[in-house]
Amino acid sequence: MRFNTLKLGEKILFGIFGILVVFAVSSFVMLEIYRSHLNHPMYPNTTHFDFTPEGKVGSQLFREKGCTDCHRALRNGTNHGVSLDGIGSRHTLDYLESFLKKPESTYETKTIDHGLNKQAAYVAALPDNELHSIAIFLSELKATQGSADARLPMPERSGFVDEMVKVWAPSSWKTEYHDLREDAGQNQKEKP
Known part of the structure; x- marks a missing residue:
């Protein structure tokens, strides 16, 4: 009985795994090459x-x-x-x-x-x-306002957010809560 031969299914699985490893390594190398040629930070500091x-x-x-x-x-x-x-x-x-x-x-x-x-x-x-x-x-x-670390959302309006609120938010929210973006816009107007 020979233990060193692989069945067709095993060969296919190892082949798929090998392709995934090659893809991951080549993607990482390409991203690092791209990042090293940028003249600005890839991820902005917020x-x-x-x-x-x-x-x-x-x-x-x-x-x-x-x-x-x-x-x-x-x-x-x-x-x-x-x-x-x-x-x-x-x-x-x-x-x-x-x-x-x-x-x-x-x-x-x-x-x-x-x-x-x-x-x-x-x-x-x-x-x-x-x-x-x-x-x-x-x-x-x-x-920076609107970043993931900020309390307030971006000061400008977002059609996507407005549409999601219109579609999914209960109508009672309009009387119970107010839009934080309105506060942010008011603060921007008050700044010299």
């Missing part, structure tokens, strides 16, 4: 900042205290935890400071471990001045 002196101190503390071991901010850190890019557009300074001081009661649920045998209390145990500086740093991480 987080912007204008740090105050205390925000710069908070940025330094954010790295020194090991926050980047789990969190990403300004394309620095890891994706083990929540990405904090644009968090200043989603939460106020007061919320961020409350969260850093009492994470679980602010977030209203149990948070993940922050180190060996440490809950989020590790962060809360930092001195108040350091927590305040980190909160200022985070509050100054703003997202």
Whole structure:
């Protein structure tokens, strides 16, 4: 009995798998060649900042205290935890400071471990001045309106979104809720 011969079905499966591997590798190589020839970033940075002196101190503390071991901010850190890019557009300074001081009661649920045998209390145990500086740093991480990190949608109207709301949204929503894009448009008009 010979074990080294493959049946027709096995040959077909290995052939399909080989074609998929060749396709994946060649696609990756072509994408990298394309990316290396671009004169602009392939993925735009949608987080912007204008740090105050205390925000710069908070940025330094954010790295020194090991926050980047789990969190990403300004394309620095890891994706083990929540990405904090644009968090200043989603939460106020007061919320961020409350969260850093009492994470679980602010977030209203149990948070993940922050180190060996440490809950989020590790962060809360930092001195108040350091927590305040980190909160200022985070509050100054703003997202471009309409980006995935932003709280508000794009300021211009979208025919697709308008049509989806018209078709799928219950008519009661029109009296209970208002369109955030109208707020965004109003804010744009008020800017000098």
